[in-house]
Amino acid sequence: xxxxxPSQIVEIHPEDSTVTVDTLGVxxxxxxxxIEDPLNMGDYLLIHVGFAISxxxxxxxxxxxxxxxxxxxxxxxxxxxxxxI
Amino acid sequence: xxxxxxxxQGFRNPELMQxxxxxxxxxxxxxxxxxxxxxxxxxxxxxxMKYGLNQLLPRNxxxxxxxxxxVCIMPKERIDHAIELAMLPEVILVTLGDMIRVPGSKGTLxxxxxxxxxxxxVYDPLDALEIAKQNPDRKVVFFAIGxxxxxxxxxxxxxxxxxxxxxxxxxxxxxxxxxxxxxxxMADGAAKVTAFIGPSHVSAITxxxxxxxxxxxxxxxVVVSGFEPVDVMQSILMIVEQKVxxxxxxEVQYTRVVTAKGNQAAQxxxxxxxxxxxxxxxxxxxDIPLSSLVLSEQYRHRDAEIVFADALSxxxxxxxxxxxxxxxxxxxxxxNQCRVFGRGCTPTKPMGSCMVSSxxxxxxYYRYAGLAFDLDLTKEATTGKASxxxxxxxxxxxx
Numbered sequence: 001x002x003x004x005x006p007s008q009i010v011e012i013h014p015e016d017s018t019v020t021v022d023t024l025g026v027x028x029x030x031x032x033x034x035i036e037d038p039l040n041m042g043d044y045l046l047i048h049v050g051f052a053i054s055x056x057x058x059x060x061x062x063x064x065x066x067x068x069x070x071x072x073x074x075x076x077x078x079x080x081x082x083x084x085i
Numbered sequence: 086x087x088x089x090x091x092x093x094q095g096f097r098n099p100e101l102m103q104x105x106x107x108x109x110x111x112x113x114x115x116x117x118x119x120x121x122x123x124x125x126x127x128x129x130x131x132x133x134m135k136y137g138l139n140q141l142l143p144r145n146x147x148x149x150x151x152x153x154x155x156v157c158i159m160p161k162e163r164i165d166h167a168i169e170l171a172m173l174p175e176v177i178l179v180t181l182g183d184m185i186r187v188p189g190s191k192g193t194l195x196x197x198x199x200x201x202x203x204x205x206x207v208y209d210p211l212d213a214l215e216i217a218k219q220n221p222d223r224k225v226v227f228f229a230i231g232x233x234x235x236x237x238x239x240x241x242x243x244x245x246x247x248x249x250x251x252x253x254x255x256x257x258x259x260x261x262x263x264x265x266x267x268x269x270x271m272a273d274g275a276a277k278v279t280a281f282i283g284p285s286h287v288s289a290i291t292x293x294x295x296x297x298x299x300x301x302x303x304x305x306x307v308v309v310s311g312f313e314p315v316d317v318m319q320s321i322l323m324i325v326e327q328k329v330x331x332x333x334x335x336e337v338q339y340t341r342v343v344t345a346k347g348n349q350a351a352q353x354x355x356x357x358x359x360x361x362x363x364x365x366x367x368x369x370x371x372d373i374p375l376s377s378l379v380l381s382e383q384y385r386h387r388d389a390e391i392v393f394a395d396a397l398s399x400x401x402x403x404x405x406x407x408x409x410x411x412x413x414x415x416x417x418x419x420x421n422q423c424r425v426f427g428r429g430c431t432p433t434k435p436m437g438s439c440m441v442s443s444x445x446x447x448x449x450y451y452r453y454a455g456l457a458f459d460l461d462l463t464k465e466a467t468t469g470k471a472s473x474x475x476x477x478x479x480x481x482x483x484x
Contacts, residue, residue: 006092024089031211033241036350044092046289046342049181050209051238053351054289054342058087061341065087065095068315075104 006056009043019052021045092341096313097136105318106141112325119145120328121277122321123416125267126284127154127444128312134453136314138321146321149276149416152266153284155231155259156183156442157414158367161402163259164189167228169396170257170389171202177220179213180228181235182206183442186435190402210238214245217254226255226389233287233295236260236378237351240358243384257389258379261365263287264295265376269367271303276416280324282317283309285339292347293337304333311339358384366401368438369414410437413446420450427451 007021007030018029019039031051032039039045044056113120124130130150133139139148152158164184168191171178178194185194185206198204203223205216210227217225229239239260246254263284270276283296288309296307306327310320320338327333337343358381365377380388390397404410407425412418420426420439430436432448439445443452 006089008089022089024093031209031241033244034237034348034351034354044087044089046286048234048286049238050211051241053234053237053286054348056092057341061092061095062087064341065091068095068098068101071104071108072101075107 005047007045007047009039009041009045012039012041019045021047021052023047093313096311096315098315101315102136102138102141102318105315105322109141109146109318109322109325110143112322112329113143113145115329116145116325118279119147120279120324121147121149122280122282122324123149123151123267123270123276123278124282124317125151125153125263126282126287127157127442127446127449128286129282129284129310129317130154130446131444131449132312132314132317134449136317137453138314138317141318142321146325149278150413150419150446151270151416152367152370152414153232153263153287154439154442154444154446155235155261156187157410157438157445158261158266158369159184159187159230159259159438160366160368161189161404162366162398162400164194165191165402166257166390166397167194167204168192168197168202169398170226170228170393171197171204172200173224173393173396175224176393177203177205177216177223177225178228179205179207179216179225181210181230182208184228184230187438187441188435210242211245213254214242214249214251217246217251218249221253224253224255226257226393228257228259230259232261232263232284233291233355234284234289236355236359237290237348240351240354243358243380243387244354246387247384255387255389255392256380256384258359258362258377260359260378261367262376262378264299265373266367266370267296267299268302269370269373269376270416271299271305273415278305278416280305280328281307282320282324283307283335285309285311285343288337288339288343288347290348290351292345293335293343294345294347297335300333300335306333307335309335309337309339309343311342357381367414368404369411405436408437410439410447413439420447421454423447427454 007023009019010022011020045052046054194204213227293309308320308323359378360381361375362377362379366372409423435441439447
């Protein structure tokens with residue numbers, strides 16, 4: 001029920017409040033009745049039982065991935081230092 | 086610019102999980118007491134077991150599985166309602182997938198279908214609208230289940246049925262709320278939970294602020310987490326950081342989706358169509374006042390519990406004595422401590438609801454037990470002799 005997979009908008013159908021999304025290669029049409037913000041091609045959505053429930057904040061996702069990159073670099077440094085102790 | 090694959094693969098990096106694990110080990114060494122983290126949502130349970138996150142954690146961090154699986158908490162009498170409705174010749178009963186295999190006291194909806202009941206599982210609630218339009222001479226009942234994440238979809242379905250004058254669509258509402266369930270677990274106290282991983286797709290709708298009263302009342306950290314393994318590991322690290330500092334606050338790890346106030350449009354739709362139900366009996370947790378929803382006054386003409394009242398039984402039904410779903414849902418037992426786990430109760434022949442749903446704790450243990458299991462649990466098992474080692478790996482099960 002709760003496992004939503006990120007999907008990307010590839011077609012917009014304003015006539016019936018739906019969009020076609022790509023979910024890692026699979027395309028399907030889903031409802032956008034619950035999204036008030038304007039939707040654009042390429043936007044990322046979270047889909048739950050045929051409905052978009054939220055836009056995915058790309059900036060926040062990038063920020064998280066950058067944090068992780070720094071953490072990995074930091075851990076590598078710690079490990080390298082440990083070799084000389 | 087981010088790629089679609091980064092949104093899933095980027096949060097499944099094994100090296101990163103290892104690094105987070107190291108950080109958690111370093112920090113948790115400073116803790117004088119162990120941390121009992123309840124992951125409320127079944128989706129998180131699934132992630133923990135699938136990726137073996139319990140094996141990446143130090144001994145002083147324990148997961149307690151919570152009641153956040155809508156299929157699992159459904160008491161038998163509600164499933165009986167669905168079966169009673171489906172057996173009416175004029176009714177087509179429509180429900181979301183997993184529900185059809187959950188046993189009530191009169192069998193499952195799948196068995197009811199074999200006996201002639203018109204039961205139609207769907208994966209999109211709007212399919213119920215199409216079924217109603219295609220069958221104008223029948224009465225279509227949508228058996229609505231789910232937490233705050235799924236309630237807005239039922240609201241949209243109702244809105245469209247009203248707008249399009251589809252008069253033959255009715256609703257049997259079983260929408261439940263997370264905060265009262267968490268509150269019930271904490272008020273009971275037996276599970277001794279000291280931190281929470283908060284359900285995040287619930288918060289995508291409601292906002293993360295709904296958990297603030299839990300933090301204030303019980304002084305436990307709540308971290309709203311995404312569902313990828315890196316998300317969960319980072320959330321655990323955030324909990325441990327709070328514990329080391331001796332603080333308890335609400336934090337959001339899943340910032341790419343969750344905001345404090347959530348999806349206002351969805352909240353407005355729900356508020357305009359639903360009202361609180363005075364009482365709802367949860368499997369495992371018993372009666373929790375004001376913990377579920379019912380259609381508001383102006384939509385009562387579509388409420389199946391009113392329209393079909395004469396056909397519905399009205400009796401609370403207890404679970405099978407051997408099944409420990411109730412204790413598992415309250416965080417008092419682990420699936421492998423149940424006598425029937427993996428023996429009389431398997432995903433293909435479930436006895437209890439926690440084994441049916443892919444989000445149920447028993448189902449997650451059975452599926453992934455061969456891949457990830459804390460062997461300490463078998464030593465601690467107080468009931469029965471079910472051994473996790475008997476369970477097949479996911480590979481064998483799906484082969």
